[in-house]
Amino acid sequence: MGASRRNLAVALFLLIGTPVAASASAPAASAKAESLCVGASPGCFPGLQAAIAAAHDGDTIHIGPGTFQGGVTIDVGVRIVGAGAGRTVINGGGPVLTIGEIFAPTEPTVSIDGVTITGGVTRSSPESIPFVGQEGVMARGGGVEIPPNADFTGGATATITNSVITGNRVAPSATLPIGPSCPSGPCAFASAIGGGVDSWGTLTLDRTTISNNRIGSASGLSALASDAEGAGIDSSLAPLTITNSTISGNLASGSAPNGRFADGGAIFVGGGSLSMSNSTVSGNSAILAADLPNSVELDAHAGGIHVTDGATGATITGSTITGNSATMTNSLGDAAADSGGLHADIDVVLASDVISDNHVSAQTLPGSTGNVDGESGAGEFSGTFNKIRLTGNTVYARSAAGDASAGGGASVFDGGVITNGIVSDNHLYAFSPFGSLDAGGGGMGITSGLTLRNTIVSGNSIVARGASGSALGGGLNDDGGGPLALLNSSVTGNAVVGTAGLTVKGGGLYLQDEPLTLSNSVIAQNVPDQCFGCGPRLIRR
Secondary structure, eight states: OHHHHHHHHHHHHHHHOOOOOOSSOOOOOOSSOOEEEESSSTTOBSSHHHHHHHOOTTOEEEEOSEEEEOOEEEOSOOEEEOSOTTTEEEEOSSSSEEESOTTOSSOOEEEEESOEEEOOEESOOTTHHHHHSSTTSEEEOSSEEEOBOTTSSOBOEEEEESOEEESOEEOOSOOBSOSSEETTEEOOBOEEEOSSEEESSEEEEESOEEESOEEEGGGSSOSOOSEEEOSSEEEOSSOEEEESOEEESOEEEEETTTOOEEEOSSEEEOSEEEEEESOEEESOEEEEEEOOOTTSOOEEEOSSEEEOTTEEEEEEESOEEESOEEEEEESSSOEEEEOSSEEEEEEEEEESOEEESOEEEEEEOTTOOOOEEEEOSSEEEEEEEESOEEESOEEEEEOSSSOEEEEOSSEEEEEEEEESOEEESOEEEEEEEEEEEEEEOSSEEEEEEEEEESOEEESOEEEEEEEEEEEEOSSEEESSOOOEEEESOEEESOEEEEOTTEEEEOSSEEESSOOEEEESOEEESOBSOSEESOSTTEEEO
16 A cells, blocks of 8 residues: 555656666775774764765774764765764754665665664655655655665665664655645645655664654644655665664654655555564554545555565564554545554564554544544454464544444454464444444454464454444454354453444354354353354354
């Protein structure tokens, strides 16, 4: 979804042609690695850029305590070592650090340790003119920018350890009428991408915090952005590896008149792979406040992580994704929001992860006749999952005058196997006082075949209020999604509550013309009933 939107700008760039390779080659490696210093000590450079200009491949640059000017380009393969994130601060510029050079034939390998990168303000990026032909339309990388190389296969290789990337902002300064049809003509396009880090290269983060970065309207710089993606990290082409790190409090937002997409409050993976372990993604948001009609595609997507169909793979282990949110309002047309925690358009591997207390909200405001669609509090994904906990996630969908659709209080599963999992205390709230209501899956909505092995589904619920429609499956809703198997699993204590006029079925489980396989499993203590549709195609083992 996000990848296809981004390809609009990339396609325009490719029509222009392959960029001319930079004429300057990488600096020749020094015969012997040297150590340089930045700071107040005798013999040290006063600023980082001067030290970079004097360095050769393989050198180490030590930065002493203090605050140093940002807006630095690192075009040589060096190791940068600060005095610690609490003592060495690189501040300002837009971006604060650029690692490599756009469209260069070779890119450096750089490591950074023990610094804080902050105060970046980016209003335009070098990608803007070659991609869309005008400066200021694309703004990328508030804290760190790693631009693409000449053959568009990646960029610099960067490793950032024991550091903090915080308080950086990104917003475009201009727009172009190259979007779909809006009421006044082609929709305005402008993008804000990668508030903390924008990477086209190979990026590794270890023991590093990416926090409180802002893109789009949230930046306070402009409300021009139609697309805001990857407030914490955006990774476009090459592998992204995150270990023992925290991505928290980042915000991607779009607003009227141009806002159409807010996506990836913490991380947006448009290409390459994602590998994350022993890390926390918390309190990030994707927020869209739109004022556009039903004919225009709009979405608030993935408050935490979005792995697009352009990615080559994703593995998340031993990590927590919590307290993230995807929120959309529309004062004119439809409102759609989904995936509070994690959204993956490809199969992913999850192991020993907690996805908890994430939230999705979709609302039309008074005066709007549009419909709403809220999905997947924890997120939407498919693949192989072991020892995952989906707990305390919520979906809220409310339509002022139109229809309301809501599903997957925890998640919508597009096929896969969950082993040793817990799906508990997730809740779905749907309201449509004047239209039709369709609510399903207080715990999980199932869009393709799913197997639960040694898994607990308990305490999930749907609360639905509407003039007509249905509320189905307090625990699980398999509405024609494919075969369901419960092996040594339980579905207990789930509930569906709906107002008069609504069809309310399947307190524990709702099946529509799909086979159910039960083996050593329990469906009990659900309200108002245990299982609807389980009898006709039940297989017991």
